[in-house]
Amino acid sequence: MDYITVIGLEVHVELNTASKVFCGCKAEFSSEPNIHCCPRCTGMPGALPALNRKAVEYTVAAGLALHCNISRFSTFERKNYFYPDLPKAYQISQLEYPLCVGGYLDIKTEAGDKRINLNRIHLEEDAGKLVHAASGGTYVDYNRGSIPLIEIVTEPDLRSADEALTFLESLKSVIKYTGISDCRMEQGTLRCDVNVSLCRPGEPYGTRTEMKNLASFKAAHRAVMYEAKRQREILSDGGQITQETRRWDDVKGKSFTMRTKEDAQDYRYFPDPDILPIKLSGEYIESIRQGLPMLPGVRARLYIDKYKLPKYDAEVLTADKEVADFFDACVRLYDNPKIISNWVMTDIMRKLKENKEAEDIFIPLSPDAFTQMLKLLAAEEINQNAAKTIFEAYWKGDGRSPAQLIEELGLAQISDSSALEDILKGIVAANPNAVKDYRAGNTKAIAYFVGQAMKATKGAASPAVVNGLIKKLLE
Ligand SMILES: [Zn+2]
Numbered sequence: 485m486d487y488i489t490v491i492g493l494e495v496h497v498e499l500n501t502a503s504k505v506f507c508g509c510k511a512e513f514s515s516e517p518n519i520h521c522c523p524r525c526t527g528m529p530g531a532l533p534a535l536n537r538k539a540v541e542y543t544v545a546a547g548l549a550l551h552c553n554i555s556r557f558s559t560f561e562r563k564n565y566f567y568p569d570l571p572k573a574y575q576i577s578q579l580e581y582p583l584c585v586g587g588y589l590d591i592k593t594e595a596g597d598k599r600i601n602l603n604r605i606h607l608e609e610d611a612g613k614l615v616h617a618a619s620g621g622t623y624v625d626y627n628r629g630s631i632p633l634i635e636i637v638t639e640p641d642l643r644s645a646d647e648a649l650t651f652l653e654s655l656k657s658v659i660k661y662t663g664i665s666d667c668r669m670e671q672g673t674l675r676c677d678v679n680v681s682l683c684r685p686g687e688p689y690g691t692r693t694e695m696k697n698l699a700s701f702k703a704a705h706r707a708v709m710y711e712a713k714r715q716r717e718i719l720s721d722g723g724q725i726t727q728e729t730r731r732w733d734d735v736k737g738k739s740f741t742m743r744t745k746e747d748a749q750d751y752r753y754f755p756d757p758d759i760l761p762i763k764l765s766g767e768y769i770e771s772i773r774q775g776l777p778m779l780p781g782v783r784a785r786l787y788i789d790k791y792k793l794p795k796y797d798a799e800v801l802t803a804d805k806e807v808a809d810f811f812d813a814c815v816r817l818y819d820n821p822k823i824i825s826n827w828v829m830t831d832i833m834r835k836l837k838e839n840k841e842a843e844d845i846f847i848p849l850s851p852d853a854f855t856q857m858l859k860l861l862a863a864e865e866i867n868q869n870a871a872k873t874i875f876e877a878y879w880k881g882d883g884r885s886p887a888q889l890i891e892e893l894g895l896a897q898i899s900d901s902s903a904l905e906d907i908l909k910g911i912v913a914a915n916p917n918a919v920k921d922y923r924a925g926n927t928k929a930i931a932y933f934v935g936q937a938m939k940a941t942k943g944a945a946s947p948a949v950v951n952g953l954i955k956k957l958l959e
Contacts, residue, residue, distance in 0.1 A: 487682040487719065488682065490640045490642075490643070490682065492638050492642065493648060493652070494678075494679070495652070495655060495676045496634070496636075496676065497667065498632070499511075499631075499664050500663075502538070503536060504520075504525055504629075505535070505609050506524055506533030506630055506759075507524035507525045507533065507630060509522050509630070511632070517626075518626055518627060521629070526626055532758050533759055535560075535759060540607065540764075541772055543606075543607045545776060546584070546605055547587060549776060550588065550589055550602060550636070550655075550658065553585045555581055555583055555584065556764050556766075558761060558762040559759075559761045560577070560756045561577055563576075563608075563753055564752045564754075567611070569611040569624060575608060575611065577607075578606035578607060579606075581761070582604045582605065583605065583762070584606070589658065590654075593650065600638055600641045602639065603638065605634055605635065608634075610629065610630065610632070610633045612628055613627070613628050613672075640692075661805045669700050669843065670699075675698070676698055677696050678695045678707060680693055680695065682725075690725060691726070693715070693725065693728055694728075694729045695732050706734070710732075710738065729741075729742045729743050780805075780808075783802040783808055784798040787821075791815070792821075793821060800829060801828060810828070810847045811824060811825070813851035817855040818858055824855075827875075848878070848881055849875075853885065854875075854878065857874045857886045858871075860886055864897060864946065865897060866896065866897050873943075874890075894944060898946060901949060908953055909957065911940065912933070912957055912958070919958065933958075934947060
């Protein structure tokens with residue numbers, strides 16, 4: 485009997501608060517090292533932490549968006565370990581009473597929707613960053629130290645690398661909707677570790693390994709595939725899995741032992757005596773719930789009910805907030821959701837996919853100019869070809885109005901029969917063989933004449949008018 489792959493994730497999300505979690509230093513990325521530091525975030529003796537309210541609010545918002553139970557009572561602990569990126573030699577984190585408990589996220593799988601349960605979400609501080617210089621030596625930058633970070637821990641409910649990838653994408657979408665983080669893996673504002681173990685159906689979970697250093701979702705996917713295969717080979721040979729932390733090397737496509745797994749008690753967690761427990765009122769939690777934006781699932785249902793869009797379209801349109809916001813802005817200007825949806829689902833999605841290396845979705849179209857173009861198309865003032873030309877121009881950042889573009893690029897649709905008739909007469913005269921073909925019963929020759937007419941008018945002829953005229957001329 486084959487093994488089942490059991491996967492759990494720990495996702496770290498840096499919150500985009502203005503200041504750090506226990507001091508007033510700016511919580512922003514800077515290319516100049518060590519400019520956002522103070523005695524508090526570098527752990528100087530006697531400096532006392534003061535909790536950032538916004539960080540608590542954002543953690544609760546994440547918890548509510550992910551259906552967690554929000555703790556009315558919550559505490560902070562010190563997680564002790566020594567490393568140069570942590571000048572205090574302990575990280576302030578939450579162990580006993582995290583802010584959010586339980587929760588879930590439903591993901592789409594080939595077998596239908598699947599609920600992935602969460603264990604918890606807690607608030608902690610980020611560590612500094614080590615910079616390994618090319619000339620040798622290592623430097624440390626404490627700008628990132630003490631920026632608020634939430635850790636989202638799943639239950640081991642994921643069963644394949646594909647499910648893990650889908651979960652990460654869906655989680656990123658939900659978090660970005662809440663606006664508490666920009667979730668950029670490149671800048672490290674979203675990071676994840678994966679736990680993998682194997683077991684046979686019906687048996688308890690096997691020994692797990694934890695994998696770190698996953699720089700992208702793609703790397704996480706590859707790492708899970710690799711690790712499951714590695715463990716399967718060891719077990720099939722009668723070997724045992726060592727509980728350990730492994731480091732993924734994406735260039736080599738392999739993972740390597742980093743350290744054998746420490747248990748929580750090795751960190752000697754103890755309550756932080758400088759930070760009072762947090763007590764949250766029901767009203768406070770409710771006010772954060774009221775402030776949450778409409779999340780992807782709810783928004784998709786609205787699109788189905790209100791705009792009568794197919795479920796698939798509604799889900800694609802709402803998967804990313806940027807796309808859904810663009811769609812909404814267009815519908816407000818041009819009340820034809822189906823036409824707008826068709827363009828977004830095809831041309832815009834294709835453009836976004838071409839640029840999928842970019843972590844942020846950006847639609848460089850103004851809803852105003854884009855919907856003006858759609859209206860001209862609907863009024864048959866331009867044809868589909870011209871619309872695509874205008875779309876391409878806008879995507880490249882052309883600032884001209886549709887009217888200007890039509891004028892300057894000669895895109896106006898030629899529907900005037902007399903103007904087209906002269907052009908068509910010329911084409912018929914120049915192609916006696918095609919005329920013979922047509923008269924011999926090859927009706928496909930029509931397509932040839934239409935093609936020639938489009939070419940002669942640089943795509944501006946109305947295909948419907950050309951079709952009618954050419955038949956008349958040939959018969
Ligand atoms: Zn500070």
